[in-house]
Amino acid sequence: MRSALIVGTGCVGTSVALALRAAGVTVHLADADRNALRVAVCLGAGSAEPPAAPPDVAVLDVPPDDVAPTLGRLQKTGAARSYTDVAGIKLLPQREALRASCDMTRYVGGHPMAEPEHAGALAAREDLLRDRPWALTPTEATGTRALNDVLELVALCGATPVLVDAARHDDIVARTIQLPYLLKELMSEDAAARHPLADRGRPPARSASPAPEPWGALLAGNADAVLRHLGALDTGIHEAMAALEPFASAEGGTGTGLGTETETETETETDAERAAPALRRLHALLARGAERPAPTPVRAVGTVAVTVRDAPGELARLFADVAAEGVSVRDVA
Known part of the structure; x- marks a missing residue:
């Protein structure tokens, strides 16, 4: 060149x-x-x-x-x-x-x-x-x-x-780049995300959030793929909520209060028995990512002349x- x-x-x-x-x-x-x-x-x-x-x-x-x-x-x-x-x-x-x-x-x-x-x-x-x-x-x-x-x-x-393939590229970008960016921006609106404790244990930010205009054009141009992954994420969020609700405190207004303190040994045993199925569902949810096989590197096994x-x-x-x-x-x- x-x-x-x-x-x-x-x-x-x-x-x-x-x-x-x-x-x-x-x-x-x-x-x-x-x-x-x-x-x-x-x-x-x-x-x-x-x-x-x-x-x-x-x-x-x-x-x-x-x-x-x-x-x-x-x-x-x-x-x-x-x-x-x-x-x-x-x-x-x-x-x-x-x-x-x-x-x-x-x-x-x-x-x-x-x-x-x-x-x-x-x-x-x-x-x-x-x-x-x-x-x-x-x-x-x-x-x-x-x-x-x-x-x-x-x-x-x-x-x-x-x-x-162009469609495959956009699907990968939607899941690995655009969706995390969108969620980060949405979560940054929460007051807890701006609390000093939110920075504990996190590496220093590489830069400030980029200008929204270019990201808006990218998200709009790839709306089908982003919406598809948002839908899948929404399903996962509802599964996580369903798995966690049994452990929510009664004072919180949701769940059955399995995690609250009990007054007698019998009641404590009963709570543990009731919590076991919910805990298994929670463990199964968390194990999904850990059980995914790592990508297998491609190994050259020969030469093909074309x-x-x-x-x-x-x-x-x-x-x-x-x-x-x-x-x-x-x-x-």
Whole structure:
């Protein structure tokens, strides 16, 4: 890779630019926010001058609902050979790009799974994406050259490519990133969460809560998956409530008061007998997570030679099949 165009100089886009510059790639920067662009240029992330010839790849660091319009505009002007984005959800941009008749043979959806402490170019780091998984969501239409360009981009940033279906990506992100964020924000409204005791034993916070606007767009764009996991969580919460209610004190207004003190030995024995089934249900609930088997690492057991036809989409289909079998892209030579 000789050159790249970074459209949007947020934390991730500028970090990609810094990593590419360190690898000797000529980087051009573009951003509608002139102040943000000036900051990225001052950080040494690249040049604000337009490229004299189309770069090898364009990276779109824009909100999810802006990916398709930006992609369409860039493709119409021939801004680059291949295109990718770094939005936090993938199904919405993919569907809108198809609806907008974008050239899907030259586009690969992407999501570097990094955790920047702050937003904006000033939070960017050359090593932000190093050793981090980078989700790629090629489709059957994805061309070989586009996929190879984006795989090289990921490698130059020091990240690990993970090929995954867009819908599967969004489901995983909803469960592991978006739902915990939503619950944290909801629970932070409680006065107990702001009490000094709430910080006892917890590691120092890495940063303040991020601005709600980007998170709102991500949650809205992935509403189906988030709602599905909220429903599953709601079921689990009601199961936990049902398991705990028998132990609630009578003064609390719920439960049978199994945990209250008794006056005679006979009554104490009776309470223990009555508590036994409820305690078993509670233990069974807590044991669910502990009993889940840990993921089994994939071990290489041999070498398989595959002939790939020189036709658009062949390499993308190969990598999709490899990922479906649980084989790491790093094991493909």
